[in-house]
Amino acid sequence: MTAIVTRAGFLTSVQELGRTGFRQFGISTSGALDPFALRVANLLVGNDEGAAGLEITLGGLHLRFDDERMIAWCGGEFDVQIGSRALPAGHVAHLKAGDELKFGRAQIGCRCWVAISGGIDVPVVLGSRSTDLRANFGGFEGRALRDGDQLLLGEFRRSQTAATAGISSWTAPHDWARPATRNPILRFARGADSNRFNASTLQRLTMEVFAVSPDSDRMGVRFDGSEMKREDETDLISEAVAPGTIQVPPSGKPILLLGDCQTIGGYPKIAHVITVDLAVAAQLRAGDHVRFFEVPLADAHRLLSERERDLERFRIGISLLASDDSSCSHGPVGRSDNESGGAEGRRATGPWLQETS
Amino acid sequence: MEIIPLGDSALIVRVREQFEDAPEETLDEVLRALQLLQKAEIPSVVEFAPAYTSVAVFFDPIVAARAGAVPGEAFDWLATRVRAAVAGVRDSGRTKRKASQLIGIPVCYDAEFAPDLDDVARHTQISTKQVVDLHSGCEYRVACIGFVPGFPFLAGLPEKLATPRRAIPRKEIPPGSVGIGGAQTGIYPLRSPGGWNLIGRTPVKLFDPQKDPPTLLRPGDRVRFRAIKREEFEALAQ
Numbered sequence: 001m002t003a004i005v006t007r008a009g010f011l012t013s014v015q016e017l018g019r020t021g022f023r024q025f026g027i028s029t030s031g032a033l034d035p036f037a038l039r040v041a042n043l044l045v046g047n048d049e050g051a052a053g054l055e056i057t058l059g060g061l062h063l064r065f066d067d068e069r070m071i072a073w074c075g076g077e078f079d080v081q082i083g084s085r086a087l088p089a090g091h092v093a094h095l096k097a098g099d100e101l102k103f104g105r106a107q108i109g110c111r112c113w114v115a116i117s118g119g120i121d122v123p124v125v126l127g128s129r130s131t132d133l134r135a136n137f138g139g140f141e142g143r144a145l146r147d148g149d150q151l152l153l154g155e156f157r158r159s160q161t162a163a164t165a166g167i168s169s170w171t172a173p174h175d176w177a178r179p180a181t182r183n184p185i186l187r188f189a190r191g192a193d194s195n196r197f198n199a200s201t202l203q204r205l206t207m208e209v210f211a212v213s214p215d216s217d218r219m220g221v222r223f224d225g226s227e228m229k230r231e232d233e234t235d236l237i238s239e240a241v242a243p244g245t246i247q248v249p250p251s252g253k254p255i256l257l258l259g260d261c262q263t264i265g266g267y268p269k270i271a272h273v274i275t276v277d278l279a280v281a282a283q284l285r286a287g288d289h290v291r292f293f294e295v296p297l298a299d300a301h302r303l304l305s306e307r308e309r310d311l312e313r314f315r316i317g318i319s320l321l322a323s324d325d326s327s328c329s330h331g332p333v334g335r336s337d338n339e340s341g342g343a344e345g346r347r348a349t350g351p352w353l354q355e356t357s
Numbered sequence: 358m359e360i361i362p363l364g365d366s367a368l369i370v371r372v373r374e375q376f377e378d379a380p381e382e383t384l385d386e387v388l389r390a391l392q393l394l395q396k397a398e399i400p401s402v403v404e405f406a407p408a409y410t411s412v413a414v415f416f417d418p419i420v421a422a423r424a425g426a427v428p429g430e431a432f433d434w435l436a437t438r439v440r441a442a443v444a445g446v447r448d449s450g451r452t453k454r455k456a457s458q459l460i461g462i463p464v465c466y467d468a469e470f471a472p473d474l475d476d477v478a479r480h481t482q483i484s485t486k487q488v489v490d491l492h493s494g495c496e497y498r499v500a501c502i503g504f505v506p507g508f509p510f511l512a513g514l515p516e517k518l519a520t521p522r523r524a525i526p527r528k529e530i531p532p533g534s535v536g537i538g539g540a541q542t543g544i545y546p547l548r549s550p551g552g553w554n555l556i557g558r559t560p561v562k563l564f565d566p567q568k569d570p571p572t573l574l575r576p577g578d579r580v581r582f583r584a585i586k587r588e589e590f591e592a593l594a595q
Contacts (some may be wrong), residue, residue, distance in 0.1 A: 023406040023415070025564075025572045026502040125566050135506045135547055137566040192361050192369055237376050238501065238510070240406040240413030244364045264408050264503030272364030275418075298429035300365035301418050305428040308419045 001156075002066050003116065005149040009060025009103065014120050014139035014151070015113070016052045019128035023263045029243060030130040030138065032113050033218060033259045033282035034179070037074035039311065040172045041115035043318055044072035044092045051119030051154070052129040052139075056112050057218075058285075059105040061145075067097050067156065070117035074172060076109020076180040076283050090177025109180025109283035118154035133218060134260055172314070180283035186256075186273050187295045191246065193236065193268035201228050205270060205292050210254070214286035218260035221284045227252030228270060241265040244273040244281070246292075256281060274300035276307055358443070360436045367415045368432065370394075370439060372446065376409045376500070377540075380512045383410055384498055388457075388577045390443045397442035400424035401435065407576045408501035409510075414439055457498070459579040462544070462559050464493065464535050465590040470558035473523070477537060477554050480520045491515045492556065493582040497542065499574050507546035507564030507572035511580055514542045526552035533558045535582070546572075557582075560594035 005012075017038065018031025032038040032055050039049040054061070059078050072092045073080065080087040081102045087093045089112070095101065103112070122129050122140050131139025140149060171177065194202060210223040229252045241247060245257045247267040256273060257265075258281065273281055274295065284290065359371040372390050373383050391407045394414060401421035406413040418431045426434035466474065466489045478485045497511035504510075519540045527550060530536075534545045536553030545551055546563035563573045574580065585593070 020415070021404050022506075022571065023404055023413075024502065024576060025506055025570060026504065026508055027506045027571070126571060132506075132566075134549075135564070135566070189362065189365055192363050237409045237411075238503065239369055239371075239408045239411045240363060240367065242364055242367050242413075242415070244366075262504055263406055264501055269363070272362075274365050297362055297365060297432050301422075301428045301431045304365065304418055305422055 001153050003069075003120075003151045003153055004064045004066070005061070005145050005147060005151065006064050006100065007060060007062035008145040008147050008149070009056060009058070009062075011057035012061045012145045013055050013131040013133060013143075014052050014122050014145075015055040015130045016128060017050045017130075018259060019126055019130055019132070019138070022126055023240070026263050027126065028132060028134065028261060028263060029259050030132045031128070031259050032130075033111060033243075034075065034113065034279045036176070036276075036279055036307070036311075037179070037282075038113040038115065040090070040176050040314070041072045041074045041113050042119075043311075043315055044090070044172060045070040045115045045117040046157070046318075047115055047117060047119055051115065052122060053116065053120065054114040054145075056103055056114065058110060059103045059112075061103045061114075062100060063151075064100045065095050065097060067153075069095050069153070069156065071095055071101060071114065072172075073112050073114040074177045075112025077107040077178060078112055079104035079107070088171075088177075090172035090174070106285070108182055109178075110285040111282055116153060118156040121152040121154045132260075173310075176279075179279040181280070183289045183291075184280045184284075185291045185293050186277050186281060187293050187300070188246065188271040188273050188277075189295065189297045189300050191269040191271040192239075194270055196230055196232065196236070196268045197228065197248075197270055198231055201230070202270070204228070205254075206294055208291075210290045210292070212284045212286055212288040212290065213253075216284065216286065218258055220258055220261055221256040221281065223254050223256070223290070225253070228254055230268065236266055236268055238264045238266040241269065242272070244275065244278055245269050246271040246273065256284075258282065274303065276300070276303045358440075358446075360439060362432050363413055365431075366418060367413055368436060368439065369411050369413045370443060371411045372443075373410045376512075380498070380500070384500060384512070384577060386446055387412060390446045391576075393443050393446060394439065397438070399435070399438045399442065401426075408503065457577040457579055459496075459581065460574060461581050461583050462561055463585040463589065463593060464557040464559045464582045465585050465587055466493075466557040467587050467590075469587075470534070470590075471556045473536075473554035474556045477518065477520045477556055481517055483517065488518060488556065489584055491518055492537075492542065493584045495581075497580045497582075499576050499578045499580065500541075501576050502572060502574065504543075504551075505545070505547050505549050505564075506566075507574070509543055509563070509574045509578075509580070511542045514540055516540070518542075520554050522552040523554060526550055530555065531558065533560060533563075535559060557584075558590070560590050 015032045018029040125138040136142040210225040213222040401416045497513040500512040535557040538553035
């Protein structure tokens with residue numbers, strides 16, 4: 001029932017989809033910087049989408065299991081080995097007791113998310129199993145993993161093996177499983193304070209290339225390059241910021257906020273990277289070069305809806321394959337809340353399976 | 358009042374433009390807006406973040422779409438409902454304001470806990486005793502909680518005590534440290550970096566993730582500091 005961290009790597013933490021409901025107390029979202037990647041990985045191993053998994057930064061994690069588990073991961077370009085077997089992003093592997101899972105260094109991108117069937121059984125703190133690395137609570141003892149840590153795993157349902165055995169030939173779509181690129185274009189919606197900048201500064205945001213500074217972390221990605229100076233240097237009244245917000249401190253060098261960002265900020269918000277592109281943003285590492293492209297808010301919402309609709313199809317596809325396996329009576333469980341992918345959604349699709357298979 | 362998008366999953370209701378010219382009224386209005394929004398139970402809304410002059414509304418665009426918002430019009434869909442919910446915010450007679458609690462916070466201003474007390478006295482051209490008397494002699498209000506969990510930005514610092522932040526922030530500040538940053542005062546609940554001038558320390562815990570609510574203070578609360586001796590600090594810290 002445990003996974004032993006034989007090597008923790010550069011920075012590995014227990015994360016799920018993030019902590020909501022506590023912003024008014026100054027508590028950050030935390031969670032997987034690319035929650036979508038973790039949802040996909042969880043679906044592949046038959047977990048609830050919100051089960052706790054691991055976020056690996058830059059690689060180096062080695063994990064040994066003392067019972068059998070299904071494993072999947074999504075994220076940057078990593079070499080992942082189970083013994084002599086390679087496990088590519090978006091694929092499912094069955095690990096036996098004693099097997100060791102090894103993540104190499106990131107080739108492209110910076111992070112990946114690992115789902116383990118049964119999930120990681122850490123206590124729920126303030127509604128979430130995610131680690132708040134700044135305030136040191138939640139996750140595994142409120143901290144990043146260290147060599148020798150023993151992670152208690154959630155109950156392993158036999159049906160999960162059967163179910164995922166059925167989908168072992170399945171893989172997640174390429175851009176879901178490996179969203180990292182060295183020189184991405186990030187789409188953004190107009191910032192809440194964009195009127196504080198003059199037209200030429202705003203234009204430079206979309207015309208120039210920004211280099212990712214080494215001084216970046218889970219709080220935010222810092223950029224070197226053209227300085228986004230304001231004409232009016234008066235301080236703004238602090239108000240809420242969010243993952244995706246691009247704020248401009250007095251240095252003029254923009255900062256793209258990520259999941260561990262503060263809840264409140266006083267720097268002007270020049271732009272907001274759209275939610276679907278946070279998957280790409282979470283992969284940025286020092287030396288990468290980024291361009292920004294403005295889209296209307298309506299496009300951001302359409303893209304998000306489309307991605308959710310595609311994930312819904314993926315979820316249904318997996319549950320059909322799982323229920324198609326006569327050896328198991330229970331398919332993998334979808335989200336436990338009332339999303340349309342829940343039990344009713346699956347029941348409704350049952351007849352369709354019989355007609356087409 | 359202005360409603361503007363904060364990315365694709367949140368919007369900001371700017372209730373007022375200024376804070377400093379009428380802090381009490383502004384804060385009351387922001388908190389009333391927060392209450393009205395909470396009461397409205399708008400579908401897809403996940404949580405709120407009040408601060409000084411505004412309330413941010415975080416929402417899930419996917420749930421909004423399920424609740425009837427056309428994907429390309431999710432912002433307008435939500436903004437319309439938010440506007441309706443806070444329409445009566447200026448009409449203070451009809452909205453009952455939840456009585457904000459008054460919380461006393463014991464602070465030891467001894468030199469050991471107050472590495473910047475001399476600097477503040479020098480800057481404000483009064484004695485350290487006068488700094489302590491002024492700081493612990495008035496009532497503050499929590500304008501917002503942020504920076505780290507439970508960190509209160511307190512409005513109401515006597516103008517006389519305003520002191521610019523330190524030129525070089527400290528890398529690590531002990532939990533409980535009470536500081537002055539510009540025209541505000543606040544308390545560092547956790548070990549963290551910070552640039553405010555430290556003038557004392559409280560033994561009281563401001564953030565505990567095992568508690569509900571997890572923070573001692575909430576936006577709108579009234580705060581008074583009470584100067585305590587070292588012995589009382591030790592006793593309370595137990």
